[in-house]
Amino acid sequence: DVKVTQSSRYLVKRTGEKVFLECVQDMDHENMFWYRQDPGLGLRLIYFSYDVKMKEKGDIPEGYSVSREKKERFSLILESASTNQTSMYLCASSFGREGTYEQYFGPGTRLTVT
Amino acid sequence: AQSVSQHNHHVILSEAASLELGCNYSYGGTVNLFWYVQYPGQHLQLLLKYFSGDPLVKGIKGFEAEFIKSKFSFNLRKPSVQWSDTAEYFCAVEVSGFQKLVFGTGTRLLVSP
Numbered sequence: 001d002v003k004v005t006q007s008s009r010y011l012v013k014r015t016g017e018k019v020f021l022e023c024v025q026d027m028d029h030e031n032m033f034w035y036r037q038d039p040g041l042g043l044r045l046i047y048f049s050y051d052v053k054m055k056e057k058g059d060i061p062e063g064y065s066v067s068r069e070k071k072e073r074f075s076l077i078l079e080s081a082s083t084n085q086t087s088m089y090l091c092a093s094s095f096g097r098e099g100t101y102e103q104y105f106g107p108g109t110r111l112t113v114t
Numbered sequence: 115a116q117s118v119s120q121h122n123h124h125v126i127l128s129e130a131a132s133l134e135l136g137c138n139y140s141y142g143g144t145v146n147l148f149w150y151v152q153y154p155g156q157h158l159q160l161l162l163k164y165f166s167g168d169p170l171v172k173g174i175k176g177f178e179a180e181f182i183k184s185k186f187s188f189n190l191r192k193p194s195v196q197w198s199d200t201a202e203y204f205c206a207v208e209v210s211g212f213q214k215l216v217f218g219t220g221t222r223l224l225v226s227p
Contacts, residue, residue, distance in 0.1 A: 031213055043206075043217040096213065101208050107156075
């Protein structure tokens with residue numbers, strides 16, 4: 001069974017703090033993704049990575065950065081948290097081979113920025 | 115840019131009613147199509163997927179979806195819903211070869227017993 005784990009289920013941070021969200025997958029997947037999920041907006045892609053040390057911007061990268069130093073780990077960084085970054089953050093991973101793009105999701109981190 | 119439309123934001127059904135959730139996408143090339151489900155308090159999980167072949171695909175828990183290329187649609191169906199189908203359903207599209215998904219805004223389904 002594929003397992004994607006996220007470091008926290010709930011997180012409360014203050015405006016201006018630097019926030020790290022960690023994601024780990026145990027299936028040797030090449031691709032990893034960070035989304036935010038907001039009511040009425042669905043899932044929006046923030047960043048993704050095809051390989052170690054590689055990253056690509058998604059649809060809403062502003063205010064975020066990522067790091068992928070190891071294949072199994074993908075970190076999302078909020079350099080200076082703001083209240084409009086209060087959201088549910090979902091990590092996902094998938095194989096990189098053609099025809100196998102099913103993404104496996106973690107449980108999510110509900111971040112509140114006050 | 116590709117986009118995915120789910121026109122029903124909230125659906126309320128009684129048990130045993132039939133379900134059809136609409137999904138339309140805007141891309142003229144080859145696509146891979148997915149339906150994901152998120153049960154209350156649980157991970158997002160794959161319900162079914164279409165890559166090629168028979169346009170009628172069957173998924174878990176009695177769900178099926180039909181890909182109609184001419185209509186750019188991939189509607190989800192279930193002949194008889196159960197209370198346990200209460201969840202949020204997301205349609206997603208992957209433009210072939212790009213490996214990233216574009217999700218619709220989701221449909222919240224409430225099935226009353």
